[in-house]
Amino acid sequence: MPVSPYPAPVALSFRSRVEHASAPLAERVNSVPRPLFLGGLVVVLLVGVFAPAPWGGIAFALVTVLVAWLLYLTWPRLTMPEQLMRLAVLTLAAAVTIVRFFPRG
Numbered sequence: 001m002p003v004s005p006y007p008a009p010v011a012l013s014f015r016s017r018v019e020h021a022s023a024p025l026a027e028r029v030n031s032v033p034r035p036l037f038l039g040g041l042v043v044v045l046l047v048g049v050f051a052p053a054p055w056g057g058i059a060f061a062l063v064t065v066l067v068a069w070l071l072y073l074t075w076p077r078l079t080m081p082e083q084l085m086r087l088a089v090l091t092l093a094a095a096v097t098i099v100r101f102f103p104r105g
Contacts, residue, residue: 022073041066048100057101064093 012020029037041063048059071086078086 019073022069026073048096053100053103057097060093060097060100064090064097067093 044059044062048056048063050056051059067086067090071090074086075083
């Protein structure tokens with residue numbers, strides 16, 4: 001039986017696949033100047049606060065997804081207090097998103 005010149009396929013874990021798929025977007029986000037990225041995030045948060053119900057919820061949903069994505073990518077490198085603080089931020093963002101989508105009254 002001849003030996004194949006190609007290496008055997010390797011099954012990557014879900015985390016590895018997400019990290020590889022996220023690398024180009026993470027590099028692009030990292031290339032944006034920090035004040036510009038922070039300013040854009042503040043603008044989206046302000047839209048979330050002041051826009052009417054569906055648009056405010058969408059804006060906060062974008063922020064929640066961004067926070068969840070960054071938390072997932074950085075989780076193995078964080079210490080326990082950092083993990084807890086970032087989980088608190090994610091929980092708060094998710095709660096505000098739900099409240100903005102389903103306002104009371």
